[in-house]
Amino acid sequence: MYFPRKVKWTFFVVTTLFSLVQPLSANHTSINDTAIEMIHVGLILDAQSWVGKIVDSCISMAISDFYSRNHHYQTKLVVHTRDSGGDPLLLLSQALVFLENFKSDAIIVAENSAGVKILVELGSRVKIPIISLFATGQSLSSFEYPHLIQIGEDESSRAKAIAAIVEAFSWRSAILIYEDNDSARPILSNVTGFHLDQHVALLTSSTDEEIVQQLVKLMSLQMTVYVVHMSPILASRLFLNAKQLGMMTQGYAWITTDMITNFMNSMDPSVFESMQGVVGFKPHIPASKELHKFAIRWRSKNLNENKNLEEMEMNVYGIWGYDMVWAVATAAERVMTRHPHILHQETRLSMNFTTIRSSESGLVFMDELLQSRFEGISGGFQLTNGRLIPKEIEIVNVFKGERIIGVIWPGGTMNIPKGWSLRGKRLRIGVPVTNQFRELISVVHDLQTNDINVTGFCVDVFKEAVQRLDYENYDAVVGDITIISRRFAYVDFTQPFTDLGIGVVVPKINNDIWIFLKHLCGDLWITAAAVFIFTGVVIWFIERPINEEFQGSPSKQIGMIFWYSFSTLEKLLSNLSKFVVIIWVFVVLIITSSYTATLASMLTVKQIQLSSRDNDVWVPSDISNFTFETRRRRANHSPEEYADALKRGSKNGGVSAIINEIPYLKVFLAKYLLITP
Structure with missing residues (x-):
């Protein structure tokens, strides 16, 4: 059969290329099969729980998705799943199986039980990463357990x-x-x-x-x-x-908390x-297209396998498990690339762990895991101190599964609960019915309508506080209530909002031009005159024999005696008389200084004192421990009677002072300006 030259050449080229491509293809397949390093990872979960089923399916999808995009990687995760049934002892048993039979390079725990803490201790012994998809809630620091990775809120x-x-x-x-x-x-x-x-x-x-x-x-x-x-x-x-x-x-x-809300x-x-x-x-x-697509694929893939998933939604633990598998697979590839000699190196543990190896690559694997940073379906994935903590x-x-603007509280109301309750009891407010100081508390009973109207400063403060605190019901007493220890067994007291203490009010002393003489009593006048005369007589007696100024007629000598006590200008000849004059000058200086100080005090300081222990005083009946005689005390009355009694004075059936609490005295003084404290 004859073939054209062009056909022969084409057949030759195709045959040659086919013979070259076939060995290359076979060689490439052989290289891939021998170069892939299997990384064994254990997964412990409660297979009967809804969360366990979702985590298992999400991790399975993560393995498939990761290597479909990274088919050229030299490592591949092999996940071995074991059911703990929620039993802490079975959890530890399954972990030992992973370490002994599969030589697992990491263990992922998808449950929160008491066995996790012991598993973490075991992981620190064998030096492999222990990844908990549940926050343990225990104080497990990355410094004490460097091989532990926790996900979720601490x-x-x-x-x-x-x-x-x-x-x-x-x-x-x-x-x-x-x-x-x-x-x-x-x-x-x-x-x-x-x-x-x-x-x-x-x-x-x-x-x-x-x-x-x-x-x-x-x-x-x-x-x-x-x-x-x-x-x-x-x-x-x-x-x-x-x-x-x-x-x-x-x-x-x-x-x-999230322990409940997540489920x-x-x-x-x-x-x-x-x-x-x-x-x-x-x-x-955060919502994203990747998360939405994954949720759709997850639901369509698992509906046939588990009909119960039809009424369930994707859980945060499944999303975290998906991203964590990507982080583990990426870290395993980096270990293979950067430290190919360290994978699967092992030593034997002593004591009871003779059949379980200690991984030499655990620290390197853990370091690569901690450096994981990528954008997963859960958002930004980054481990900090061995923990993945959500940023938001x-x-x-919870309200019929609907999205509503605002918050619906128990009972279907949008009113924010006030935080405390008196169980619907009808409340009563007590006020002292004294009507002595109506500016503070005034109670008026309308006999026609049988209504009680309470007004005054204390009531105004209470109403303002109620409005600001937004409390609609209250059970309290408003008014002048004394805080004493035995009352604390029955009620609580608010902080006092008026001035504290007890004050004294006395009539104001009117100032006049003779005020400088008021502190000089008769005894003082007699004593001063006697000293003056005595000094003049002594000087006259000493100077008369030798000084002509002190000689003369009797009237002249008497005049000199009185005159010299007020004037020391006369020349003295005797040293003894000079000594007497020196003493006299000191006496006059002392008297002058004392008088000046007393007069200055009277002119600048308002003295609040009782003029006599025999004066009458008004003292409230609930104030005691005073030294006044009972017969000198008067009962507490209204501000009008206070003013009248002070004007009359104790000698005319009134009082010399009023002792009461400062708020009452301020109300009294505000009305009667002639009476000041």
Whole structure:
């Protein structure tokens, strides 16, 4: 058969290329098969729980999605899934299987149980990363456990979120209801930003009777703001019993942490119905196209496998598990690229762990994990101190599954609960009916309408406080109520808003031109005159024999005696008389200084003193411990009678002073300007 030259040449080229491509293709396949390094990762979860099923399916999809995009990688994760059934002992048993049989390079735990803490201790011994998709709630620092990675809110972040909600609604305090285990208990030491009025611990094994007993105790308290921090199983029973007791009605406020809010979609419809009006917070997962597409693929893929997923939504733990697998797979590839010699190096542990190896690559693997930074379906993925903490939280309001503007509280109301309640009791306000100082408290009884009208400064202050605090009901006493120790056993007192103390009011002393003589009594005048005369006589007696000025007629000598006491200008000859004059000058100086000081005090300082112990005083009947005689005391009366009694004085049937509390004295002085303190 004859073939043209062109056809022969074409056949030759095709045959040659085919012979070259076939060995190259076979060689490429052989290289890929031999170069792929299997990285074994253990996954422990509760396969019967809704969260466990979602995490398992999300991690499976993460493996498929990652290597479909990175088919050229030299490493590949092999995830071995084991069911713990929620049993801490079985969790540890499955972890030992991973370490002994599969030589796992990392373990992912998708449950929150007491066994996680022991598993973390085990991970620090074998030096492999332990990744917990649940925040353990325990104080596990990255310095003490460098191989631990935690995802989710820590207790400090939870406490800040609770404080932010309490502050946003202007509540003064709250009551914490928590589960008494290692996961929930640590929140007690992290509560900041608000006053924790009381905390109630419930055991995981608490019966409904025990839960009801604790709720009844809480109902007897005035505080109606509750923060619930416990597992979803215990929380379901708590809210069912709370609804039966009427604690999910108007006036109550319930706040749930992410331990409960993250699982709301998986709760029984009856439980969800009992939680209407609950406000909770959970980590915020920003919406994105990637997340939306993943959720659609996840639902379509798993509906055939699990019909129950039709009524369930994607959970945050499944999203975190998806991103965490990408981080582990990326870190494994970096370890292979940068440290190919260190993978699967191992040594034997001593003591009881003779069959379990200690990974030499654990620290390197952990370092690469901590450097993971990428944009996942959960948003920005970055580990800080061995923990992935959401940057934002979102507030969830449970109300028939609908999105509504504002917050719907228990009872279907949008009115913010005030935070305390007196259980609907009709309240009474007591005021002292004295009518002595109407400016402070005045009670007027209208006999025709039988209405009581209470006015005055104290009432105005109370009403203003009520308006500012936005409290509509109150149970209090307004007025002049003395704070004494025995009354604290029955009531609480507000801080006094008036001046404290007791004062004295006396009639004002009128000033006149003879005020400089008022402090010079008759005895003082006689004493001063006697000293003057005595000094003149002594000088005259000494100087008369030798001084002509002191000689002469008797009248002249008598005049010199009186004159010299007021003037020392005469010349003295005797040294003895000069000595007497020196003493006399000092006496005059002392008298002058004392008089000047007394006169200055009288002119510049208003003396408030009783003129005599024999004067009458008005003292209120509830003020005691005075030294006045009982017969000198008068009963407390109105300001008008105060003024009249002070004008008349004690000698005319009145009083010389009034002793009373400062607020009453201020009211009295404001009306009668002639009477000052």
